[in-house]
Amino acid sequence: MSPPITPAEAEVFERFHDAVFVRDMEGNIRFWNCASAKLYGWPSCTALGAHARTLLQCRHEKEHYDAVHARLLADGYWEGELSRLTGTGIRRLVNARWSLRRDASGQPIGVLETGYDISSAKETERHLKASEYRYRNLFQAMAASFWELDFTAVGPKIRALLDAGVHDLEAHFLAHPEVVRDFMQSTQVVDLNDHSVRLFGRGDRTEMLGNIDRYWPDESIQVYARCVVKSLAGQPDNIEVTRMRTLEGKEFECLFTACFSKENIARGVILIGIIDLSELVEARHALEIMQTELAHVARVSILGELSASITHEINQPLTSISTYAQAGLRWLQRPEPDLREVENALVQIVDEAQRTDDVITRIRSMALRRPAQERDLALNEVIQDSLKFTDHELRKNSVRLTTDLATSLPPVRADRVLMQQVIVNLVMNAAQAMACANSSTRELTVRSALLDAREVRLEVLDSGPGIAPGLEGKLFDSFFTTKATGMGMGLPICRSIIEAAGGVIQLANRDDGKGGARVAFTLPALPQSNALGRGFPHAPS
Template identity: 65%
Template structure:
């Protein structure tokens, strides 16, 4: 029989935010704190005296006997378990067992502390799914992607630079044999199925080796310029060139090499190739790629907004729990207050609707589908986008000022895509302003109806502004000023706005204040759209 806990111990355990309960060596529960009641939904009266494993239906990654043996050997055990609540729900919990001993040192019981990691496990599962989807995207997109290892080239470049060579571009022009040597030393470590179809003979393993066979003599200076630009810390190199298949055919290609900091530190270059010899097929591939990249960018945005979404959902869920508990208390009174119960139930319905609205917004943003134009009010889209980013705005103490023109004509566009543009631009502004410590952070959004019939949206922030060196390059694919950015957010925004017949411009503020000024212009929906050419939502 376990040594009963003292009143002092019980009072301390009740202060814990984590679940704490005490059981004897046979598993019978002798103490069960309030946090355990909240986590597992079993009251102390029902839990005390029950067998812990039978009550909670524990499931773990290993055998229970192994955990018990380690507990007896070491005096403690830590791990993750999946348990069942009183209502039949499942909880992933992080558990720590500590052995209790009597005065002679014999084990007499176990103290368990645990906390809920269900949300973290769900996020982990979603991240794994996301990585799987991105790998499928790498394989499924109608473009050729390669991962190249240039570690040996890096070592030879250091020797070359140490020898006194300063003008690498001229040196490579004068010594093409050196470029060819570097090509032989650059290894293909991964490529997608489209690359095998385009350049190979059906055998992927055959292509995992030197990149040299794919480069005709006329194109080796493209590779040389990639080296020069990577050393100059350019984000990418994009050129039209000719590459060679294993069976000797030459293809006119759009060649892109991306030099992200993370990959360069590992000696890796990611290249993308689009076959331009079949223009129609290439255009279709670009359209598919744009849709896929827009979807990938939305998933990326949702990843950045995970904390916001969690906060948005947890607030109404917490309120629902509080209203439900209050309703139960009023019902359990000797003279139940039915009016208060009715008000609590009405609040629960309202908060449940609020939770459903959040989930609907996330689902609409995450779904992969072809663009669907419809007639939409731009002011509503702006307000919806601010709902998505509300938590980030609050977290970084950004004051938002709206000046939305009334009676604006509708626009014709894909609602989710325009929402994606707004969320991306607002997040960019928030992240820029977050770099300025102890400074006023203000975001001003204005809509106006221009004389030429177009709708203008101004997004003005109080961040550090845009470097003059970057102004002309912000819409280049893979160009980014963020350490972990992909450089695809603004190019995708521009493609979405231009597809809707509009325009996007970025500049620094012209009012003498520091910050950026982004202007979107979109055409108003035509009479045909309003009469039935588009589906209003």
């Protein structure tokens, strides 16, 4: 029998980077190169003469050994994956290729095997498949719309714009929306999940594939334009609230997210996610309506408590009108009518009528049910106007009012009527707290101030009993009240009004060495430049 390998072959095989060994037909190893020793961890002195299957404890991944050996004898060649145990006790997956060696008469004399380690590659492939499986499940199962977009056709269009001298793409897109539309018509939907079909389509997934232009209303196309700009700038994503359109033409508000990973951008792919905000928008609208209704109920309740003050405010000018009218008649009924006195009486009647009209207008504005109407306000003016509502109530309860209003306050942005509601509520609460406690000294201070040029603060300080221990954190809770006939909605509504205007309201006992409570709220101050532009007076130099 001829030797399984010649010296010349052995020299060549030693130069191979792959593991090469030769076994005879009984399976005993007759040649073992250095790469084999490195891969399997057995030196040639151990491997030579050993039985290959015993030494390497070989496992065929897909086929039985006898079937593989039969194929080798029939075909003269076999290739496949083998699991083998190394000298260090570690199993490695090997891609092996067997070639049958024959003598001059054609009889099999041995098997030449070359192989290389594919353990790491297989593990990577396994992780990749598992990752792809998880991604596919997430892609399909998430209760959000996910799309994969192919924008490879957009690249040449962008290069054409840059070559034409367009340096500011965002400004160019704003000035030329038709360019954005052209880009969108070149961007194709190549994959989307089932939720996307339910949200945008009519049940047919293939119907939704194609260009994305039809899903974007005119008002939203600049969102796509910003995605293009941000992806070119190397930013990781773009997240915005926008509007999109279904195949049926229905528009809805959504949270739009586009992901620009380097790997996907290199492939010309963008992944986008879309979350329908329609129900959230409807819930937010319903909440706004409910808050408006609650604020209206609270204002009507305040007006009920102020009914005596309102009656007093209206009766005063009406009494004056009657008095001046009677005086005018007397001057006219004289043998020689005094027309100058009659004229003076008529002027007074007109003034008192206007005063009555002002009171009624103020009451009507407080009683109206309407959504918030924010505008620039001079807080001191709102304070002074609000205190007119409480004048009679303060005098009835023997409360001495002091105002300490800072000059040249910057304006704030809020609803005038709602701010009046807050101030009246806070002043009334303080007056009633002092009256209910039979405080011997009933002093109320309303103070405004500017904090760090960024916030305007209003404080209401009383000389009443203060806040009882344990109640500090409860007074702003809905339906919590210390009044026998209270609803517990006044302070919670005040807080919602202040917070909606971007401010903060706090209630605590006074910390200036005097007894009583202190309630204060702050609102963001508008920049002075904005105030001047809106007609507010210049600050003193």
